[in-house]
Protein backbone atom coordinates (compact mmCIF):
# COMPACT_ATOMS: atom_id res chain seq x y z
CA UNK A 1 0.00 0.00 0.00
CA UNK A 2 1.42 3.42 -0.99
CA UNK A 3 0.64 6.51 1.09
CA UNK A 4 1.18 10.21 0.57
CA UNK A 5 0.82 12.66 3.43
CA UNK A 6 -0.18 16.14 2.27
CA UNK A 7 1.15 18.93 4.52
CA UNK A 8 4.67 19.13 5.90
CA UNK A 9 3.58 20.98 9.05
CA UNK A 10 3.56 19.51 12.52
CA UNK A 11 0.76 16.96 12.19
CA UNK A 12 1.63 15.78 8.67
CA UNK A 13 5.25 15.21 9.65
CA UNK A 14 4.33 13.33 12.83
CA UNK A 15 1.83 11.09 10.99
CA UNK A 16 4.25 10.39 8.13
CA UNK A 17 6.79 9.25 10.72
CA UNK A 18 4.18 6.89 12.25
CA UNK A 19 3.79 5.28 8.82
CA UNK A 20 7.60 5.00 8.47
CA UNK A 21 7.73 3.30 11.87
CA UNK A 22 5.03 0.91 10.60
CA UNK A 23 7.15 0.16 7.50
CA UNK A 24 4.50 1.59 5.18
CA UNK A 25 5.65 3.14 1.89
CA UNK A 26 5.05 6.86 2.51
CA UNK A 27 6.10 10.22 1.06
CA UNK A 28 5.45 13.58 2.69
CA UNK A 29 4.34 16.39 0.38
CA UNK A 30 4.69 20.06 1.36
CA UNK A 31 4.28 23.37 -0.43
CA UNK A 32 6.86 24.99 1.81
CA UNK A 33 10.33 24.36 0.28
CA UNK A 34 12.15 25.02 3.57
CA UNK A 35 10.10 22.47 5.51
CA UNK A 36 10.48 19.87 2.73
CA UNK A 37 14.25 20.34 2.41
CA UNK A 38 14.64 20.20 6.17
CA UNK A 39 12.95 16.77 6.23
CA UNK A 40 14.52 15.40 3.04
CA UNK A 41 18.10 16.61 3.57
CA UNK A 42 18.46 16.90 7.36
CA UNK A 43 15.88 14.42 8.77
CA UNK A 44 14.28 17.13 10.86
CA UNK A 45 11.44 19.66 10.74
CA UNK A 46 13.06 22.28 12.90
CA UNK A 47 10.29 24.89 12.60
CA UNK A 48 7.88 22.63 14.46
CA UNK A 49 10.11 20.12 16.29
CA UNK A 50 13.42 21.76 17.21
CA UNK A 51 16.07 19.18 18.13
CA UNK A 52 14.00 16.15 17.02
CA UNK A 53 15.65 13.70 14.61
CA UNK A 54 13.06 12.14 12.31
CA UNK A 55 12.93 8.57 10.95
CA UNK A 56 15.76 8.15 8.40
CA UNK A 57 13.38 6.66 5.80
CA UNK A 58 11.02 9.64 5.83
CA UNK A 59 11.19 11.34 2.43
CA UNK A 60 9.59 14.65 1.45
CA UNK A 61 8.90 16.42 -1.83
CA UNK A 62 7.22 19.52 -3.27
CA UNK A 63 6.14 17.55 -6.37
CA UNK A 64 2.39 16.91 -6.07
CA UNK A 65 2.35 14.40 -8.97
CA UNK A 66 3.46 11.71 -6.47
CA UNK A 67 -0.23 11.37 -5.54
CA UNK A 68 -0.73 9.48 -8.84
CA UNK A 69 0.75 6.30 -7.33
CA UNK A 70 -1.02 6.58 -3.97
CA UNK A 71 -3.65 4.24 -2.55
CA UNK A 72 -4.14 6.36 0.57
CA UNK A 73 -3.77 10.14 0.78
CA UNK A 74 -3.59 11.73 4.23
CA UNK A 75 -4.63 15.39 4.36
CA UNK A 76 -2.79 17.32 7.08
CA UNK A 77 -3.29 20.91 6.01
CA UNK A 78 -5.39 23.51 7.86
CA UNK A 79 -9.16 23.40 7.20
CA UNK A 80 -8.91 26.56 5.10
CA UNK A 81 -6.73 24.68 2.56
CA UNK A 82 -8.57 21.33 2.41
CA UNK A 83 -10.92 22.07 -0.51
CA UNK A 84 -8.17 23.65 -2.63
CA UNK A 85 -5.82 20.68 -2.01
CA UNK A 86 -8.56 18.14 -2.83
CA UNK A 87 -9.32 19.82 -6.14
CA UNK A 88 -5.62 19.93 -7.10
CA UNK A 89 -5.09 16.29 -6.13
CA UNK A 90 -8.24 15.15 -7.94
CA UNK A 91 -7.04 16.55 -11.28
CA UNK A 92 -3.88 14.39 -10.98
CA UNK A 93 -5.53 11.11 -9.95
CA UNK A 94 -6.36 8.30 -12.37
CA UNK A 95 -7.83 5.88 -9.81
CA UNK A 96 -9.89 6.20 -6.63
CA UNK A 97 -8.12 6.60 -3.30
CA UNK A 98 -8.95 6.57 0.39
CA UNK A 99 -8.67 10.10 1.75
CA UNK A 100 -7.69 10.30 5.40
CA UNK A 101 -8.66 13.67 6.81
CA UNK A 102 -6.94 15.00 9.91
CA UNK A 103 -8.05 18.66 9.81
CA UNK A 104 -10.36 19.82 12.62
CA UNK A 105 -12.90 22.49 11.73
CA UNK A 106 -15.35 23.63 9.06
CA UNK A 107 -15.17 25.01 5.51
CA UNK A 108 -14.54 28.78 5.65
CA UNK A 109 -17.56 29.71 3.50
CA UNK A 110 -20.00 26.81 3.37
CA UNK A 111 -19.53 25.73 7.02
CA UNK A 112 -19.45 22.10 5.86
CA UNK A 113 -17.67 19.43 7.90
CA UNK A 114 -14.34 18.27 6.41
CA UNK A 115 -15.62 14.91 5.10
CA UNK A 116 -18.45 16.75 3.32
CA UNK A 117 -15.95 19.19 1.77
CA UNK A 118 -13.79 16.30 0.53
CA UNK A 119 -16.74 14.38 -0.96
CA UNK A 120 -17.87 17.51 -2.82
CA UNK A 121 -14.38 18.36 -4.11
CA UNK A 122 -13.23 14.91 -5.31
CA UNK A 123 -14.37 12.41 -7.90
CA UNK A 124 -11.54 9.84 -7.52
CA UNK A 125 -12.66 8.89 -4.03
CA UNK A 126 -13.36 5.46 -2.54
CA UNK A 127 -14.08 6.84 0.92
CA UNK A 128 -13.18 9.44 3.55
CA UNK A 129 -11.78 8.34 6.89
CA UNK A 130 -11.22 10.97 9.58
CA UNK A 131 -8.24 10.20 11.79
CA UNK A 132 -8.94 12.37 14.80
CA UNK A 133 -8.69 12.49 18.57
CA UNK A 134 -6.48 13.75 21.42
CA UNK A 135 -3.06 13.95 19.78
CA UNK A 136 -0.49 16.69 19.95
CA UNK A 137 2.05 16.25 17.15
CA UNK A 138 4.85 17.30 19.52
CA UNK A 139 4.21 14.12 21.57
CA UNK A 140 3.44 11.73 18.69
CA UNK A 141 6.73 12.67 17.01
CA UNK A 142 8.47 11.58 20.25
CA UNK A 143 6.46 8.32 20.17
CA UNK A 144 4.56 9.06 23.39
CA UNK A 145 1.55 6.77 23.98
CA UNK A 146 -1.48 8.21 22.17
CA UNK A 147 -4.99 7.06 21.19
CA UNK A 148 -7.04 8.36 18.26
CA UNK A 149 -10.06 7.26 16.25
CA UNK A 150 -10.54 6.30 12.56
CA UNK A 151 -14.07 7.49 11.83
CA UNK A 152 -15.83 6.61 8.59
CA UNK A 153 -19.12 5.65 6.98
CA UNK A 154 -17.11 2.89 5.27
CA UNK A 155 -16.27 0.22 7.87
CA UNK A 156 -13.80 -1.69 5.66
CA UNK A 157 -11.72 1.41 4.93
CA UNK A 158 -11.85 2.48 8.60
CA UNK A 159 -10.38 -0.94 9.53
CA UNK A 160 -7.72 -0.53 6.83
CA UNK A 161 -6.65 2.89 8.21
CA UNK A 162 -6.85 1.62 11.80
CA UNK A 163 -4.39 -1.17 10.96
CA UNK A 164 -2.14 1.08 8.87
CA UNK A 165 -1.52 3.58 11.69
CA UNK A 166 -1.71 1.41 14.85
CA UNK A 167 1.50 0.43 16.63
CA UNK A 168 2.97 0.20 20.13
CA UNK A 169 2.69 3.94 20.81
CA UNK A 170 -0.34 4.87 18.67
CA UNK A 171 -3.56 2.93 19.33
CA UNK A 172 -6.28 3.63 16.78
CA UNK A 173 -9.92 2.91 17.62
CA UNK A 174 -12.75 2.89 15.06
CA UNK A 175 -15.88 5.02 14.94
CA UNK A 176 -18.79 5.52 12.55
CA UNK A 177 -20.53 8.65 13.89
CA UNK A 178 -18.99 10.99 11.34
CA UNK A 179 -21.18 13.97 12.35
CA UNK A 180 -20.64 13.69 16.10
CA UNK A 181 -16.91 13.03 15.81
CA UNK A 182 -16.15 15.82 13.34
CA UNK A 183 -18.22 18.31 15.31
CA UNK A 184 -16.54 17.23 18.56
CA UNK A 185 -12.99 17.78 17.33
CA UNK A 186 -13.91 21.11 15.73
CA UNK A 187 -15.76 22.62 18.70
CA UNK A 188 -13.16 21.56 21.27
CA UNK A 189 -10.73 23.99 19.60
CA UNK A 190 -13.02 26.97 20.28
CA UNK A 191 -13.54 25.83 23.89
CA UNK A 192 -9.75 25.48 24.22
CA UNK A 193 -9.32 29.12 23.17
CA UNK A 194 -11.71 30.01 26.02
CA UNK A 195 -9.69 27.80 28.40
CA UNK A 196 -6.52 29.69 27.48
CA UNK A 197 -8.29 33.04 27.89
CA UNK A 198 -9.41 32.15 31.43
CA UNK A 199 -5.91 30.97 32.40
CA UNK A 200 -4.38 34.12 30.90
CA UNK A 201 -6.78 36.26 32.89
CA UNK A 202 -5.49 34.47 36.00
CA UNK A 203 -8.22 32.01 36.94
CA UNK A 204 -7.27 28.55 38.25
CA UNK A 205 -8.16 24.87 38.16
CA UNK A 206 -11.75 25.26 39.41
CA UNK A 207 -12.41 27.55 36.47
CA UNK A 208 -10.82 25.12 34.01
CA UNK A 209 -12.91 22.20 35.31
CA UNK A 210 -16.04 24.34 34.99
CA UNK A 211 -15.10 25.38 31.44
CA UNK A 212 -14.36 21.82 30.29
CA UNK A 213 -17.58 20.45 31.79
CA UNK A 214 -19.87 23.21 30.57
CA UNK A 215 -17.97 23.30 27.24
CA UNK A 216 -18.74 19.61 26.77
CA UNK A 217 -22.42 20.33 27.42
CA UNK A 218 -22.35 22.89 24.59
CA UNK A 219 -20.54 20.47 22.27
CA UNK A 220 -23.20 17.82 22.92
CA UNK A 221 -26.07 20.30 22.52
CA UNK A 222 -24.72 21.51 19.17
CA UNK A 223 -23.60 18.08 17.93
CA UNK A 224 -26.90 16.37 18.70
CA UNK A 225 -28.84 19.23 17.05
CA UNK A 226 -26.74 18.66 13.90
CA UNK A 227 -27.42 14.90 13.89
CA UNK A 228 -24.50 13.51 15.94
CA UNK A 229 -24.87 10.88 18.68
CA UNK A 230 -24.60 12.00 22.31
CA UNK A 231 -22.40 9.03 23.31
CA UNK A 232 -19.75 10.01 20.73
CA UNK A 233 -18.97 13.08 22.86
CA UNK A 234 -17.94 10.76 25.75
CA UNK A 235 -15.16 9.31 23.59
CA UNK A 236 -11.81 10.27 22.09
CA UNK A 237 -13.26 12.77 19.60
CA UNK A 238 -15.30 14.43 22.35
CA UNK A 239 -14.18 14.68 25.95
CA UNK A 240 -10.77 13.14 25.08
CA UNK A 241 -9.77 15.81 22.60
CA UNK A 242 -11.42 18.51 24.72
CA UNK A 243 -9.27 17.61 27.75
CA UNK A 244 -5.97 17.52 25.89
CA UNK A 245 -6.59 20.79 24.06
CA UNK A 246 -7.92 22.70 27.08
CA UNK A 247 -5.04 21.63 29.34
CA UNK A 248 -1.91 21.13 27.23
CA UNK A 249 0.95 23.57 26.85
CA UNK A 250 1.27 22.27 23.27
CA UNK A 251 -2.18 23.48 22.21
CA UNK A 252 -2.03 26.45 19.85
CA UNK A 253 -5.70 27.14 20.59
CA UNK A 254 -4.95 27.31 24.32
CA UNK A 255 -1.81 29.41 23.69
CA UNK A 256 -3.77 31.89 21.54
CA UNK A 257 -6.42 32.21 24.25
CA UNK A 258 -3.75 32.64 26.91
CA UNK A 259 -2.26 35.64 25.05
CA UNK A 260 -5.74 37.13 24.73
CA UNK A 261 -6.37 36.63 28.45
CA UNK A 262 -3.06 38.15 29.48
CA UNK A 263 -3.72 41.25 27.36
CA UNK A 264 -7.44 41.24 28.32
CA UNK A 265 -8.07 41.83 24.59
CA UNK A 266 -7.93 39.92 21.28
CA UNK A 267 -6.10 42.78 19.48
CA UNK A 268 -2.61 41.44 20.15
CA UNK A 269 -3.59 38.02 18.82
CA UNK A 270 -5.07 39.41 15.58
CA UNK A 271 -1.99 41.54 14.92
CA UNK A 272 0.66 38.92 15.71
CA UNK A 273 -0.61 35.36 15.24
CA UNK A 274 1.13 33.25 12.58
CA UNK A 275 0.14 29.80 13.83
CA UNK A 276 -2.69 27.47 12.85
CA UNK A 277 -5.43 28.29 15.40
CA UNK A 278 -8.51 26.50 14.08
CA UNK A 279 -10.76 27.36 17.05
CA UNK A 280 -10.89 31.03 16.15
CA UNK A 281 -12.83 30.48 12.93
CA UNK A 282 -14.79 27.60 14.39
CA UNK A 283 -16.10 29.96 17.10
CA UNK A 284 -17.46 32.23 14.34
CA UNK A 285 -19.12 29.42 12.36
CA UNK A 286 -20.68 27.82 15.43
CA UNK A 287 -21.84 31.15 16.84
CA UNK A 288 -23.60 32.01 13.55
CA UNK A 289 -25.21 28.59 13.07
CA UNK A 290 -26.29 28.37 16.72
CA UNK A 291 -27.87 31.84 16.55
CA UNK A 292 -29.83 30.89 13.42
CA UNK A 293 -31.00 27.56 14.85
CA UNK A 294 -31.63 28.75 18.39
CA UNK A 295 -29.05 26.47 20.06
CA UNK A 296 -27.97 27.76 23.47
CA UNK A 297 -24.16 28.17 23.41
CA UNK A 298 -23.15 30.70 26.09
CA UNK A 299 -19.40 29.93 26.16
CA UNK A 300 -19.11 29.97 22.37
CA UNK A 301 -21.07 33.24 22.24
CA UNK A 302 -18.73 34.89 24.73
CA UNK A 303 -15.56 33.69 23.01
CA UNK A 304 -17.05 34.97 19.73
CA UNK A 305 -17.62 38.40 21.31
CA UNK A 306 -14.06 38.49 22.68
CA UNK A 307 -12.59 37.52 19.30
CA UNK A 308 -14.81 39.51 16.94
CA UNK A 309 -16.55 42.28 18.89
CA UNK A 310 -13.74 43.55 21.12
CA UNK A 311 -15.37 42.43 24.36
CA UNK A 312 -12.98 42.28 27.32
CA UNK A 313 -12.32 38.68 28.49
CA UNK A 314 -12.91 39.60 32.15
CA UNK A 315 -16.34 41.02 31.26
CA UNK A 316 -17.17 37.84 29.32
CA UNK A 317 -16.21 35.64 32.28
CA UNK A 318 -18.46 37.71 34.54
CA UNK A 319 -21.31 37.53 32.03
CA UNK A 320 -21.09 33.72 32.10
CA UNK A 321 -21.05 33.63 35.92
CA UNK A 322 -24.01 36.00 36.35
CA UNK A 323 -26.40 34.49 33.78
CA UNK A 324 -29.81 33.28 34.99
CA UNK A 325 -29.35 30.43 37.49
CA UNK A 326 -30.23 27.03 35.99
CA UNK A 327 -30.48 23.28 36.52
CA UNK A 328 -27.20 21.59 35.59
CA UNK A 329 -28.29 19.48 32.59
Ligand SMILES: NC(=O)c1ccc[n+]([C@@H]2O[C@H](COP(=O)([O-])OP(=O)(O)OC[C@H]3O[C@@H](n4cnc5c(N)ncnc54)[C@H](O)[C@@H]3O)[C@@H](O)[C@H]2O)c1
Nearest residue numbers: 008009010011012032076077078079081103104136137276
Ligand atom coordinates in the same frame (compact mmCIF):
# COMPACT_ATOMS: atom_id res chain seq x y z
N1 LIG B 1 -0.54 19.77 15.23
C1 LIG B 1 -1.26 18.87 15.89
O1 LIG B 1 -0.89 18.43 16.98
C2 LIG B 1 -2.54 18.38 15.30
C3 LIG B 1 -3.11 17.21 15.79
C4 LIG B 1 -4.31 16.76 15.27
C5 LIG B 1 -4.92 17.48 14.26
N2 LIG B 1 -4.36 18.61 13.80
C6 LIG B 1 -5.05 19.33 12.72
O2 LIG B 1 -4.29 19.17 11.53
C7 LIG B 1 -4.53 20.29 10.65
C8 LIG B 1 -3.17 20.77 10.16
O3 LIG B 1 -2.55 21.40 11.27
P1 LIG B 1 -1.03 21.37 11.64
O4 LIG B 1 -0.98 21.34 13.11
O5 LIG B 1 -0.23 20.34 10.92
O6 LIG B 1 -0.65 22.83 11.13
P2 LIG B 1 0.78 23.46 10.94
O7 LIG B 1 0.59 24.91 11.06
O8 LIG B 1 1.75 22.78 11.85
O9 LIG B 1 1.16 23.06 9.44
C9 LIG B 1 0.32 23.38 8.38
C10 LIG B 1 0.98 22.95 7.07
O10 LIG B 1 0.06 23.19 6.02
C11 LIG B 1 0.71 23.95 5.02
N3 LIG B 1 -0.29 24.78 4.36
C12 LIG B 1 -0.90 25.90 4.84
N4 LIG B 1 -1.74 26.39 3.91
C13 LIG B 1 -1.64 25.57 2.83
C14 LIG B 1 -2.24 25.56 1.55
N5 LIG B 1 -3.13 26.50 1.19
N6 LIG B 1 -1.93 24.56 0.70
C15 LIG B 1 -1.05 23.61 1.05
N7 LIG B 1 -0.42 23.57 2.25
C16 LIG B 1 -0.73 24.54 3.12
C17 LIG B 1 1.77 24.75 5.72
O11 LIG B 1 2.82 25.12 4.82
C18 LIG B 1 2.25 23.75 6.76
O12 LIG B 1 3.19 22.86 6.21
C19 LIG B 1 -5.32 21.31 11.49
O13 LIG B 1 -6.68 21.27 11.12
C20 LIG B 1 -5.16 20.83 12.94
O14 LIG B 1 -6.28 21.14 13.74
C21 LIG B 1 -3.18 19.07 14.28
Ligand SMILES: O=P(O)(O)OC[C@H](O)CO
Nearest residue numbers: 133134135136251252253
Ligand atom coordinates in the same frame (compact mmCIF):
# COMPACT_ATOMS: atom_id res chain seq x y z
O1 LIG C 1 -2.50 22.65 18.90
P1 LIG C 1 -3.98 22.57 18.73
O2 LIG C 1 -4.72 23.43 19.73
O3 LIG C 1 -4.42 22.81 17.31
O4 LIG C 1 -4.43 21.06 19.08
C1 LIG C 1 -3.86 19.99 18.38
C2 LIG C 1 -4.75 18.77 18.41
O5 LIG C 1 -5.98 19.03 17.80
C3 LIG C 1 -4.94 18.18 19.78
O6 LIG C 1 -5.68 16.98 19.68
